[in-house]
Amino acid sequence: MLHPRRSAQDVLLCDACETAPLQSHCERCNINLCTNCVGKHLLDSSRKHRVIPFIEKSSTPNYPKCPSHPDKQCELYCEKCDLPVCSTCVASGQHEGHKLSEVMKKLSAKTQDLRKDLEELETRIHPRYEEIVSNVQTEKAQIETKYGKLTTAADQHGEVLHREITAIVNQRKSDIAEMKTKHLAALNKNTDEISHSITELKQIILNLKAILESNDVSLISTYKSRNAEFRKLPPKVQVTLPSLSAQKINTEQLREMFGSLSPLSINTEEQGYTMKSAEAVSSPPVKPLLDEPRVTATIDTGYSGLYGVSCVSEEQVWTHGGNETMKLLNLRGKLLTSIQTKSGDEPREITVTRDGDLVYTDDYDNTINLVKNKKIQTVITLQGWIPRGVCRTASDDLLVTMDSDDGKQSKVVRYSGSTEKQSIQFDDQGRSLYSSACYISENRNLDICVVDWDVDAVVVVNQSGKLRFRYTGHPSNTEQSFDPRGITTDSQSHILTADWDNHRIHILDQDGQFLRYIHCDLRGPLGLCVDIRDNLFVAECVTAKVKKIQYL
Template sequence: MDPFRRAQIILLCDLCKTAHLQSHCERCDINLCQTCVGKHLSDSSIRHKVVPYKYRKSLNYSTCPDHTDELCKHYCEKCDIPVCSTCVSSSKHEGHNMSDILEKISAKTESLQKDLDELETRIYPRYEEMASDVQTEEAELETNYGKLTTIADQHGELLHREITAIVNQRKSDIQEMKIKHLSTLNKNTEEITQKMAELKQIMSDLKSILKSNDVSLTATYKSYKSKNSEFRTLPPKVRVTLPSLSAQKINKDQLNEMFGSLSPLSINTEHGDTMKSAEAVSSPPVKPLLDEPRLTATIDTGYDRLFSVSCLSEDQVWTRGDNKTMKLLNLQSKLLTSIQTKSGDKPRDIAVTRDGDLVYTDYDDKTINLIKNKQIQTVITLQGWGPLYVCCTAANDLLVTMDSDDGEQSKVVHYSGSTEKQSIQFDDQGRPLYSSGGNIKYLSENKNLDICVADNTARAVVVVNQSGKLRFRYNGHPSNTEQSFYPVGITTDSQSHILTADINTQSIHILDQDGQFLRYIHCHLELPVGLCVDIRDNLFVAEYHTAKVKTIQYL
């Protein structure tokens, strides 16, 4: 024998001791062959965990502190410590409940896994959302405070104009009084000057008479009549009192009040919302339905035909119409961004992720694509199936309706990234949940994690729970006996209402989470198709023919 050749170690099944092992039960810590796996799993009293041998986890039992030659393979529930077989039979643990330490570890592992799943899918995304909200608020801070400053400047300019007008009016009044005063004084001066001229003439005449020695002037003496008594009464003297400007003392408080007050900066640190566990999802505040829903805005998209709308924010929506271009518009119909599909084909549907990125399905190209920073990434390419409509879940996964290439099958597929997590196609009796053929199957995830599909061909809203089990079908208002219900777009709100567009009656049906009809929304809609709601439960409706998006408040 070659002394350098190592002997091969053959690992055998711990049960039959003859066949090569292939699997390992982590729960029981034994190795199994293919034949013995079935026998081992037949013991349903234990929750076995069988994995391929190469993926097994090596278990390191702790050594008993009291019996150093034994391993702790049991667990004392009362003392809450691992124990060995000798400890179990000792008087120290007499009457205590014992469990298998692997079972205890399995339960702990399951609990830890649940914690991890909740942290990854529910709690951490909420923190990310809060951080994003704060960053958005910071980004808008300069703009919002700039608006306040502009309002103050505009109000100040208005007050300046009013004050300037008042000052000019007062100056005009003063000038008018000055002219009237001067005219009065001039008139008085003229009267006095005239009397003075008469006096000068009389005085000149008297001097001439007194200086003359001509006796013939005697007649002049006789004709002279004294006017001194007349002139002793002086002409009236006009006295004009100067006007005064009784300016009121400026009261700063009143001036501040007149200018308008600035509300104080309110900084309140709210106690963080306590998220309920995944088993008890938190119920949102109750928002009652309005008696009369009202139209609040209309957006012109510029398409010839419009199919879908998806909210990016309260005042920005993505739209897709009858060409290869997807448009981001604000409530004033201003085009903010436009993106063309990679293939040049029309997108079948669009959705906005929780990160604010756009997802679109390309039916002809059989792809599902993500647009991040205006760059298109193909995340999923299908074989034998064509992707139809898409929505984003609370966990930031994707739900996609799709038809088989032969048109004989339809299903909903749940993706996490590019990985398929779940396929929903049949009910408990193996019957198809969704109609084959017609490819209008908008969908939405409800707040209770139900998956809601508007199956137009089946003339029904089909709702399954997150496990894919059928909950109910809604076939229109109970009074509908002619099967005239043609659902198209579908969405859900914070109250777990299901809203679906009925293209036949040109209205929106509002259902509760159990499929009970609540009421209609009309608002003069014209062929409503795509639907979405924003974070404040404002409803956005895409109208097919008018290519307009109408915003409706209904809560």
């Protein structure tokens, strides 16, 4: 730093003698020294000194100034008072009996806490708030349809009673409109409150990043975490829709016989807490398995062979088969959109992002591609590796399985956009986790579930990539070999995998224990996905049909 009396073109001089060029810097005293003054400075035994070459000064710690003693630096940290202190503060007896630590060690510990808070806000809390807002928006979009049905019912009864009950019909319509207004107002209020919280979250995230980049102990030491406040997710508005009940016409008691409209019920439901650890995610409502799963819809896709399916909603699915075209279909098999791969070759696997955009892997040109507004963007091009399966995670990352060009290695890679965040390939003993990783799904507890095609096994690792278990089929089944293909998971943390040769689905719990089979006259089940209501969609390769199955 230049002396205030010197210009930018002057030589930097010693702070002690102010005549000789400086050569060194004392970290403890924060003073610049020339060669002659270094020796004199070290003779001062009233405190410890740490003299370094001046050129290394830029990388030295930035000790905060003491607010009580401006000429002193805070080299210590009082754990009881939770603030930095200088040697004079300590000598004054103000902190007698208090536990003291080095301020830089405290900086490191505090920085780690800030990083943990930032990670939790970015990867867990903020995405959950966004998800809740999305669910409320979906409910709002359905209001017109649901209340429209009520209005229609009122009209039909009014037509039967003709002019005599016109006044009653109009009154009922007014009641319905008022209830709809209150319903919408409740949802809008809920949305506004959540949006306000999201704005706060984004600002906290920006502030945390700024603090971390500043490396300023004063800012870090005064930081107070608000994560606990936001871990309690906002309440969900529960509205019981009114219903219109009708009775037989009685001209003498028209008003009473017309029927009554049940009151609009608006309540809030606490959604629990998001836990700190990924393994301790709040549990969803328990949905027991049905004794007899049933097919609720069948979609004819028109492919010669159907390979995969991915849910957009309860009513729409993306599919891909034995050509370069991917189709978006509704439950009646109506084609809504079709997209052809960039390479002209068939896609290897597909998934859908949180925003509803299609992602597909292409093992012809070794790319991972995003389809947005019907335009294909190549997000990742692999070198030396061939992409196989792909799935979206709870944090909207992508998990991609891939094999090396020579077929001797296999791994799972996590991407945020086009940035690689994690690679999972070996266990704790350095052995390969996978022979040929193919289909992939992330479970609710953040486990990563992979079908290893070469060894006919489901391999499950935790979020960090540590092996949890391998599933190779029901232990009691010795006659039919397990042939796993597609894999998916549901809100109960069940793992579902298609058994191609045996025409059935295996249901496992999150620890790999077999629960039961789903048969439903399946023929060559291949791709699987589960929608937000836990409906299972199965891509039958042989029939080229998608079956929607209720099993919970």
